[in-house]
Amino acid sequence: MNLQNDPALSPASFRLEGGLMSLDPRDPAFYENPYPAYRRLIEDGGIARWDAIGGHAVARYDLVAAILKDRRFGRIVPGNPEGRPDFSQKPVHLRAFYALESNSLLELExxxxxxxxxxxxxxxxxxxxxxxxxxxxxxxxxxxxxxxxDEPVDLIAAYASPLPVRVIAELIGVPASASDLLLDWSHRMVAMYTPGRSVEAEHAANGAAEDFADFLREIVEEKRKRPADDLISALIAAETEGGRLDRQELISLVVLLLNAGHEATVHQIGNGVKAILQSGADPAGLFTDEARAQATIEETLRFDPPLHLFERYALEALDLPGGVTLARGDKVALLLAAANRDPAAYADPDTFRPERYLEKSTKIPTSFGGGIHFCIGAPLARLELKIALERVFARCPQLQMTASSQYRDSWHFHGLEKLEVTAGARRDLT
Known part of the structure; x- marks a missing residue:
């Protein structure tokens, strides 16, 4: 077993006994390396009550994969026949944020x-x-x-972060000059999903939601007058087809795509570069042909993915293995990254080994979710990740880390705060 993922190295805040798990998600030892705790949970049966998230944590691959597709579970317990959430009791200072969330695909059934x-x-x-x-x-x-x-560079700030936001802006039809604004709004809104968030973070997220929506309304009006070959124009066309998409729904869809379309990809590029450099593999050999390149991408998604948690709610009373009984409305926290390291699903799961995905029998990682909420941007994310990794390793064959990296204090959105590297001489591939 990889010593970095030895269950004995679980964080000090971790306790697991009698189907109850105690673990502080803001414990630096956990968000820096959650995998030892995940292994302990899997070895104990793969499911336990976790009061910090208000539900049961599920870590086994078979259970996570099954629940993602099980229609007895939903992203929300719908508050009406339309499958919409009931946010009527949310605080007034989060009104703008939840106005967007109420039409987000992530919050609908x-x-x-x-x-x-x-x-x-x-x-x-x-x-x-x-x-x-x-x-x-x-x-x-x-x-x-x-x-x-001739000096180190932070690969997150200089490469992993700006690349996806420029790509998604181009796809959607937002000016590339707005990239810095989009990043700021996205970071502030995503902070809402951090356990133990502060009131200040809530106000910042609400302000970002308000500014983001205002910005997009202006863009939509411009596209309505002068349509282009972009996603906003395509959605505007759908909006006019018998009123099947209203204005607020359109704005919420675009916000979701801009946020989800770059935030996770930023982290996956950083996590992927780190995993490859630390694996000891020759990066040049990982992208020699399309099959090996795709295998490398799948392994980076399995080994250290950016999303570690998807929440689901029971839509009816049901039983899970281990004597767990759920009532309607009970929450389960599906630990995607834990499932991706389950020894029952993957041989030698703590080793970065892309060649496993050259075997057709290898299970797909849970990193993009599953069922009706499977990530709609998965093809774009895979394409961006493949090109980003191929180009940086092909053009910087001497790329190496110069300092220890640190993950952000946002466990379920697992990504590096900084990845300091030296690039060496650049190779011209033209």
Whole structure:
């Protein structure tokens, strides 16, 4: 077993006994390396009550994969027949934030979820994603060209962060000049999902939601007058088809795509570079052909994914293994990254080994979720990750870490605060 993931190295705040787990998600020892605690939970049966999140934590691959697809569970317990959440009791100082959330695909169930996802899928066609490949490569090359030649560079700030936001802005139809604003709004809104968030963080998130929505309303009006070949224009066309998409729904969909379309990809690029560099593998050998490149991408998604938690709620009374009985409305916390390291699903799970995905029998990672809430942006995320990793390792063959990296205090959104590297001489691939 990889000593870094030895269950004996679980954080001091971790306790597991009698089906009850005690663990502070803001314990630095946990968010820096959650895998020893995950292994302990799996070895104890893979499910335990975790009061810090107000439900049962589920870590076993088979259970996580099954619950993601089980329609007895939902992202919310719908407050009405339309499958919408009831946010009427939310604090007044979060009104703008929950106005967006109330129309977010992540907070909806059928039939509204079915309608909106169908419209988004129609606009989010594969050809629109595929033709972004040359632009993603160009953006990556421009960022790599700007790396300093003789001093360390923070790969998160200089590469992993700006690349996805520029890509998603181009896809959706938002000016690239607004990238810094989009990043700021996204970071403030995502902080709402951090356990133990402060009131100050709530006010910041609400202000970001308000500014973000105002900004997009202006963009939508411009696109309505002058449509282009972008996602906003495609959604506006859907909006006019018999009133099947109203203005607030359109704004919420675009906010979700802009936030989810870059936040997780930033972390996955950073986590992927770190995993490859620390694995001892020759990066040049990981991208020699399409099959190996795709296998490498799947292994980075399995080994250290950016999303560690998806919440689901029981929509009816039911039983889970281990004598766990759930009532309607009870929450389960699906630990995606724990499932990806389950020894029952993956041989030698704590070793970064891309060749496992050259075998057709290897289970797909749970990193993009499953069922009706499977990540609609997964094809774009895989494409960005593949190009970002290929380009940086091909053009910087001497890339190496120069300092120990640190993860952010946002356990379930697992990503590096900073990844300091030296790039060495840049290779020209033109």
């Amino acid at each position: 059928p039939p509204t979820h079915t309608r909106l996802r169908g419209l988004l899928t129609k606009a989010f066609v594969s050809r629109r994603i595929e033709r972004l490949a040359p632009q993603i490569s160009a953006i990556a090359d421009g960022l790599i060209d700007a790396f300093p030649h």
